Amino acid sequence: MGLEAELIEERVWERRREFLALNPAGTTPVLTEESIEAVPGASVIAEYLDETRGLALGERRLLPEDPASRVEVRRLMGWFLDKFDGEVSSFLVSEKVYKRFMSSAEGGGAPDMALIRAARANLRYHLKYIGWLLAERNWLAGSRMTYADLAAAAELSSVDFLGDVPWDEDEAARTWYSRLKSRPSFRPLLADRIAGITPPGHYADLDF
Amino acid sequence: MGLEAELIEERVWERRREFLALNPAGTTPVLTEESIEAVPGASVIAEYLDETRGLALGERRLLPEDPASRVEVRRLMGWFLDKFDGEVSSFLVSEKVYKRFMSSAEGGGAPDMALIRAARANLRYHLKYIGWLLAERNWLAGSRMTYADLAAAAELSSVDFLGDVPWDEDEAARTWYSRLKSRPSFRPLLADRIAGITPPGHYADLDF
Known part of the structure; x- marks a missing residue:
């Protein structure tokens, strides 16, 4: 998608309060960006990125149309x-x-x-x-x-x-x-x- | 959504071949209808029904817009x-x-x-x-x-x-x-x- 991501390591078993506030399930991955505080879970992130950036990708879109x-x-x-x-x-x-x-x-x-x-x-x-x-x-x-x-x-x-x-x-x-x-x-x-x-x-x- | 569904009981532990052909994961629920042989999994069914019937539901749509x-x-x-x-x-x-x-x-x-x-x-x-x-x-x-x-x-x-x-x-x-x-x-x-x-x-x- 041409997006740069900064990866942050999270040791989920430590159950950091700040992390649990982003995702009460306490699991990774969680995406944060300016327009949304937390998108938790790989498949929810995938749907979110497709909905916000998918149309611009044309043939390279990762979720098909039909x-x-x-x-x-x-x-x-x-x-x-x-x-x-x-x-x-x-x-x-x-x-x-x-x-x-x-x-x-x-x-x-x-x-x-x-x-x-x-x-x-x-x-x-x-x-x-x-x-x-x-x-x-x-x-x-x-x-x-x-x-x-x-x-x-x-x-x-x-x-x-x-x-x-x-x-x-x-x-x-x-x-x-x-x-x-x-x-x-x-x-x-x-x-x-x-x-x-x-x-x-x-x-x-x-x-x- | 105003759709009538016929419920079919599946004893997944019997691992019926015909059922595994519909969903190789061997889990319920699986939706079948005329236009698609199998939609396996509750959340995949939810997305599918929203994509094929959601827009017609207006205020009663079960997945919001933004x-x-x-x-x-x-x-x-x-x-x-x-x-x-x-x-x-x-x-x-x-x-x-x-x-x-x-x-x-x-x-x-x-x-x-x-x-x-x-x-x-x-x-x-x-x-x-x-x-x-x-x-x-x-x-x-x-x-x-x-x-x-x-x-x-x-x-x-x-x-x-x-x-x-x-x-x-x-x-x-x-x-x-x-x-x-x-x-x-x-x-x-x-x-x-x-x-x-x-x-x-x-x-x-x-x-x-």
């Missing part, structure tokens, strides 16, 4: 932001990342390997589903890139950072993700790092 | 359909209802009282939050009834059917829910029954 295509984009946004997140990435990110930064009173400590194994097992089904969608489509929701692709790539990249994506199991999914990684809007995200964790060699490699 | 108000409606739809559902109603409905109809291989059996107690404890916070919103507003998202009210009422009515809502703890929430129950679109829902479960006396009482 109702049936919008249903498919929203179905897949929910699939990745809720289902994939709840079955895969939230476990891996919590166990491997958040727990390092939490005190023991906040729930920190060693990762629970049973949860990590369950999340990895679930991930294989999701990767296969992505490949299945791409057998008939250029992008996850159809012939154009949409929010569905961004939602899937956001979830996958957090798991890929931790080295948990078995890319060799699905060539179509790998090729699609490689196309997304190469986009100018996506590339800077791949330079993001977390103290104490080194991503695998292929993580920021555009042609992995 | 972006900031839409953010608030969508935030609260998510709050109730995801957060309330995940913290309260999905536990109570699974433990008290679904488990009766499931075989033991499907996960059926006696309700887990620890989950029921946890869900009831969470519900008290949600009821207080509803009351807090209503201290400044006529309806949950502002001055008009919106999808936020319908989402909250849908979740609450399933729990109220099971007798688990401590209405005496929040007068504002009770009054708001009584107003919703009295609406012509809501009243028929209160006549719905599940074999083997008798709702409490106040459940279908409009002036409880």
Whole structure:
């Protein structure tokens, strides 16, 4: 969309009052800008940005025009932001990342390997589903890139950072993700790092 | 919206192939109509109905026009359909209802009282939050009834059917829910029954 965003880290488990005032659910992401104090939640942000900037984007708009295509984009946004997140990435990110930064009173400590194994097992089904969608489509929701692709790539990249994506199991999914990684809007995200964790060699490699 | 809907019961744990073809996530609700085979998920259905019928509704439209108000409606739809559902109603409905109809291989059996107690404890916070919103507003998202009210009422009515809502703890929430129950679109829902479960006396009482 050509918008510059300043990213602010929020450790949600600390439950800062100022943050809870922006989003009582206490979850990230939350968008703030001059004209609106808080837009909480990835899919609410997506709808908001489309409503306020979408029309100017023409062919590059991330939510299509016709109702049936919008249903498919929203179905897949929910699939990745809720289902994939709840079955895969939230476990891996919590166990491997958040727990390092939490005190023991906040729930920190060693990762629970049973949860990590369950999340990895679930991930294989999701990767296969992505490949299945791409057998008939250029992008996850159809012939154009949409929010569905961004939602899937956001979830996958957090798991890929931790080295948990078995890319060799699905060539179509790998090729699609490689196309997304190469986009100018996506590339800077791949330079993001977390103290104490080194991503695998292929993580920021555009042609992995 | 003046639309007649035919309700079809789906026992999602049976994972019927025909149902999974409509919604691979295997969850209800799913809307089907002549012009579109499947619209899966309550919030996707809400957006779809607004996009295809909303403009004709004028003042009775359930999603407001301006972006900031839409953010608030969508935030609260998510709050109730995801957060309330995940913290309260999905536990109570699974433990008290679904488990009766499931075989033991499907996960059926006696309700887990620890989950029921946890869900009831969470519900008290949600009821207080509803009351807090209503201290400044006529309806949950502002001055008009919106999808936020319908989402909250849908979740609450399933729990109220099971007798688990401590209405005496929040007068504002009770009054708001009584107003919703009295609406012509809501009243028929209160006549719905599940074999083997008798709702409490106040459940279908409009002036409880």
